[in-house]
Amino acid sequence: MxxxxxxxxxxxxxxxxxxxxxxxxxxxxxxxxxxxxxxxxxxxxxxxxxxxxxxxxxxxxxxxxxxxxxxxxxxxxxxxxxxxxxxxxxxxxxxxxxxxxxxxxxxxxxxxxxxxxxxxxxxxxxxxxxxxxxxxxxxxxxxxxxxxxxxxxxxxxxxxxxxxxxxxxxFQTDVIMHQTFLVQHYPESVLAEKLEAWEVALPDCIKLAYLPKLGIIRLRLTGRGHDRKEVETLLNREKAKLETILGEDIFSEEDTPLEVIIGELLKKRKLTVSTAESCTGGSIAERLTSIAGSSEYFKGSIVAYSNEVKKDLLYVSSETLEKYGAVSEETVIEMVKGAMKALKTDCAVATSGIAGPGGGTPEKPVGTVWIAAGYKNEIRTYKQETNRGRAMNIERAGNNALLMLRDLLK
Amino acid sequence: MxxxxxxxxxxxxxxxxxxxxxxxxxxxxxxxxxxxxxxxxxxxxxxxxxxxxxxxxxxxxxxxxxxxxxxxxxxxxxxxxxxxxxxxxxxxxxxxxxxxxxxxxxxxxxxxxxxxxxxxxxxxxxxxxxxxxxxxxxxxxxxxxxxxxxxxxxxxxxxxxxxxxxxxxxFQTDVIMHQTFLVQHYPESVLAEKLEAWEVALPDCIKLAYLPKLGIIRLRLTGRGHDRKEVETLLNREKAKLETILGEDIFSEEDTPLEVIIGELLKKRKLTVSTAESCTGGSIAERLTSIAGSSEYFKGSIVAYSNEVKKDLLYVSSETLEKYGAVSEETVIEMVKGAMKALKTDCAVATSGIAGPGGGTPEKPVGTVWIAAGYKNEIRTYKQETNRGRAMNIERAGNNALLMLRDLLK
Structure with missing residues (x-):
C-alpha cells in the first residue's frame, strides 16, 4: 500500500x-x-x-x-x-x-x-x-x-x-518492520566490507541501510511482507546473525541519542559524571544536560580553554603542559582525573584538541583531539585524527568521548 | 529563473x-x-x-x-x-x-x-x-x-x-537584495505596532519579514527588481528610516550570530570572558567556543549543576543558597562574580533556572531563569519567565545572557 x-x-x-x-x-x-x-x-x-x-x-x-x-x-x-x-x-x-x-x-x-x-x-x-x-x-x-x-x-x-x-x-496492508542498530568502532567502508557476505545473502524482503554520523553508524534493517509473524521471524533471524558478527560493537538496538544511553547507564548504576573540556568547549556538558532529569547524575563541568584554567581548576601540572603540550595524552589524563576530583564525581570525560581551522602544527595538525574517559582509577584514552571542519571535529570528539565512557562503564 | x-x-x-x-x-x-x-x-x-x-x-x-x-x-x-x-x-x-x-x-x-x-x-x-x-x-x-x-x-x-x-x-536573474537587522528589547507585536506606519508606506518592490527567535527579532528587508542600483537606492532609503525609528535597539545589521558579535566586541576591547552555567548546562560556552579563534578571549567555564559545585568552584555561599535558593538573583550575582574570580576574566555571564519539564514550584515555575552579566564591578540581572519547553528555555537564556553582556560592554 x-x-x-x-x-x-x-x-x-x-x-x-x-x-x-x-x-x-x-x-x-x-x-x-x-x-x-x-x-x-x-x-x-x-x-x-x-x-x-x-x-x-x-x-x-x-x-x-x-x-x-x-x-x-x-x-x-x-x-x-x-x-x-x-x-x-x-x-x-x-x-x-x-x-x-x-x-x-x-x-x-x-x-x-x-x-x-x-x-x-x-x-x-x-x-x-x-x-x-x-x-x-x-x-x-x-x-x-x-x-x-x-x-x-x-x-x-x-x-x-x-x-x-x-x-x-x-486498507488491508503489508506489514513493514524496522530494526535499528547503533554501531561503533568502524568507518563505514570497513563495516560494509565486514557485512558484505551477510548483506548479499539477505532475503529479498529484508533491506539494509547505512546511516553514518561522526563516529557512529546507524544500521537499519527493514522487513516487509504480508504476514507479521513471518516478517518478524525473518527479521529476528537476521538480527541474530548481525549480533553475532558485530557483538559488542552494537551499542544500542534503538535509535537513541548517546546522551540518553549514557544517562540511563549512570542512573542504573547510581553514578555521577562530570566533564573537563578544552576543544569541545562545553558541548559535551550541553548534550548531557539537554536531557530532562540529568541533574540526577550530572554534577558539573569545567571548560578549560586556557592553560591557566587547566592548571588552576583541573590540577594539570605545569610540567605536563610544558613537556607534552595541552593537546596530549598526558594532559587529558590529568584533566579527567582533575574533573573527577574537583567536581567530586565517579566518572568523567576530558578532551583537548585543535578544532581548527587555525592552530595546527606539523606534529599536531588541525583535527587532532586527545580524549580521555575515566571511571574511578581506570582511564582510557583515544587520539582522534581526521579533520572534518571545526563543527564536525567538535561533535565527533563528543561522540567518541561518550562512546568511550560507555565502554568503560560496561 | x-x-x-x-x-x-x-x-x-x-x-x-x-x-x-x-x-x-x-x-x-x-x-x-x-x-x-x-x-x-x-x-x-x-x-x-x-x-x-x-x-x-x-x-x-x-x-x-x-x-x-x-x-x-x-x-x-x-x-x-x-x-x-x-x-x-x-x-x-x-x-x-x-x-x-x-x-x-x-x-x-x-x-x-x-x-x-x-x-x-x-x-x-x-x-x-x-x-x-x-x-x-x-x-x-x-x-x-x-x-x-x-x-x-x-x-x-x-x-x-x-x-x-x-x-x-x-544564469542572469532578477536582482534580489536583502538587508537584515537584529533587534532586541521588543516582543514581536509591540515592534510590529511601532513599525506599522513605516511598513505600510514601503514601496511595492520592498518587503518586510519578521523572524522572531527567542528574545531576538530578525527583521529582513528584501528588495527586488531589474536594476541593481535602483534596488540598492530604495533599500538604503528604507534602511535609514528604520534606523531612525529603532536606534540602539538594532544590535546588528547583519545576520550575525550573537556569539560572533560578542567575540568581535571582546577582541576589539581586549577583554576576556567566562561563564558560570547552571540550567544552560554549558551551552553558552559551547556557543562562544563554536567560533574559530575564540581562545583569544574565552578562557573557560564552570558548569555548576549541583549546589556543591556552585559552592566549591564559584564561591556561592551556603547562606545565599539556603535563604534564596539556587534559582535567585542573589545566587546568579555570586555565580557571575565567582566566574570572574575563579577563571580570572574581565567579564562573565551566569545562569540559574528551571529548564523543565520537572522541578517547578508555585513560586518558581518551570521556565524561571535568573541571568547575570558582569563586567568588573558592574553587574546586571534579568529574570526570564515564560516556559517554552526545555530546549527553548535554555536557548533563550543563552540569548538573553549574551545580549545583556553586549549591553554592558557598550
Missing part, C-alpha cells in the same frame, strides 16, 4: 519553514504498513497543486495533503480540491460550531473565520480537535485523498485521532 | 531523517534570484529517481539533487544519472586524490572507497572540500542538473563554495 505526501505553502519553498510534518507522517504510516513513495512540496498556486495531486493520485493509493487551509487569501487548497474533485464549497453547521469552539470568544468571529466553515460538498469532513481548519477525506476509484492543516500540532492531532485509524481500517 | 530540488533516500520517506537541506537551499537560491518551484523526496529506486529527474528537468531550469552518493550498495544516484544522461562512470584521478585526502590514511582504502572516485563521464566534476562523495554538474538543452551529497555539512560546503557562485554566473 503506497502513500504520497503533498505539502503546500510558499514558506516551504523559500526555506522559511522546514517541513517536519512529512518525516512524522512517514514514520506513523510505516507503523501501520503504509509506505511513503514520495514527498512533494509545492507553492500556493492552483495549477501547481492540481498537477501534484493528479500525479500523486496516479501513483499512490493514498494521498495526504497538508497546508493551505488558513483563513487568508494565499490559502487556496480547499478551492483547488473542489476543482479537482468537480465539486463546490458548502457551509457546514458542524464545522462552524467547531470554529466557534476553537476561537472560544478570544478571537472575534469575522468573515475570514466564518469562511473556515465552508467545506467541499462531496467529501467526508473529519473533526479537527485543536484548530479551526477543516479536514476533508475524499474517495475516488478506490483511492483516498485527505486534506489536513499544515500546523504540526493540528496535523498530528488529526492524524492520530482520525486519519491513521481510518486508513488502517480502510 | 526556476529550480527544483530532489532529495533521495529511503530514510527521508520512512521519516528517520527530516529534510533540512531543502529549506537551506531554498533560502540560498532565493538570495541569488532563483525561485524554488518544487521539492521532491524519492526513495533509492532507479525508476523513481529517473521519473523525478525527468519531470523536474521539464519544469525547471535548474535541478539540484542531493543524496544517494555514499559508498554503499543502497546509494545509486550516480549510476542512475549516467542512465539519464546516456553516459558511463569513469575513474577520476582528481577525485581519487580527494578521497585519499579526506580518508587521510586513517581509514583503509578499500574497493568501496575507491568506487567514490568513479564519476559520470560527461559532467563537470566539482570538488567536495569536506567529504569523499563527488559532485557532478550536468548541462543539457540550456538546463543544469547538479548532484550533491545529502550530508548537510557537505552539501552546504559544496553549495557555498561552488554551486551557488556558478549558478549565479551561469
Amino acid at each position: 503506497f502513500a504520497e505526501l503533498i505539502t503546500i505553502g510558499d514558506e516551504l519553498l523559500i526555506g522559511q519553514v522546514v517541513d517536519t510534518n512529512s518525516a512524522w507522517m512517514g514514520r506513523e504510516l510505516n507503523n501501520i504498513g503504509i509506505e511513503v513513495l514520495r514527498i512533494v512540496s509545492v507553492r500556493d498556486r492552483e495549477e501547481e497543486i492540481l498537477e501534484a495531486i493528479d500525479n500523486a493520485m496516479k501513483r499512490a493509493n493514498i494521498v495526504l495533503v497538508t497546508g493551505g487551509l488558513g483563513p487568508t487569501k494565499d490559502d487556496i487548497t480547499k478551492q483547488t480540491l473542489c476543482k479537482y474533485f468537480n465539486t463546490e464549497l458548502i457551509f457546514s453547521e458542524e464545522v462552524f460550531e467547531n470554529v466557534k469552539r476553537v476561537l472560544a470568544g478570544k478571537i472575534p468571529m469575522n468573515k475570514l473565520n466564518k469562511g473556515q466553515a465552508m467545506v467541499p460538498k462531496n467529501c467526508t469532513v473529519i473533526n479537527n480537535p485543536v484548530g479551526s481548519a477543516s479536514v476533508s477525506w475524499f474517495e475516488r476509484d478506490g483511492k483516498v485523498l485527505v486534506s489536513m492543516p499544515g500546523v504540526p500540532q493540528e496535523m498530528t492531532a488529526v492524524m492520530t485521532e482520525s486519519v491513521l485509524p481510518k486508513l488502517h481500517e480502510r | 526556476f529550480a527544483e530540488l530532489i532529495t533521495i533516500g529511503d530514510e527521508l520517506l520512512i521519516g528517520q531523517v527530516v529534510d533540512t537541506n531543502s529549506a537551506w537551499m531554498g533560502r540560498e537560491l532565493n538570495n541569488i534570484g532563483i525561485e524554488v518551484l518544487r521539492i521532491v523526496s524519492v526513495r533509492d529506486r532507479e525508476e523513481e529517481i529517473l521519473e523525478a529527474i525527468d519531470n523536474a528537468m521539464k519544469r525547471a531550469n535548474i535541478v539540484l539533487v542531493t543524496g544517494g552518493l555514499g559508498p554503499t550498495k543502497d546509494d545509486i544516484t550516480k549510476q542512475t544519472l549516467c542512465k539519464y544522461f546516456n553516459t558511463e562512470l569513469i575513474f577520476s584521478e582528481e577525485v581519487f586524490e580527494n578521497v585519499k585526502r579526506v580518508l587521510a590514511g586513517k581509514i583503509p582504502m578499500n574497493k568501496l572507497n575507491k568506487g567514490q572516485a568513479m564519476v559520470p563521464k560527461n559532467c563537470t566534476v566539482i570538488n567536495n572540500p569536506v567529504g569523499s562523495a563527488s559532485v557532478s554538474w550536468f548541462e543539457r538543452d540550456g538546463k543544469v542538473l547538479v548532484s550533491m551529497p545529502g550530508v548537510p555539512q557537505e552539501m552546504t560546503a559544496v553549495m557555498t563554495e561552488s554551486v551557488l557562485p556558478k549558478l549565479h554566473e551561469r
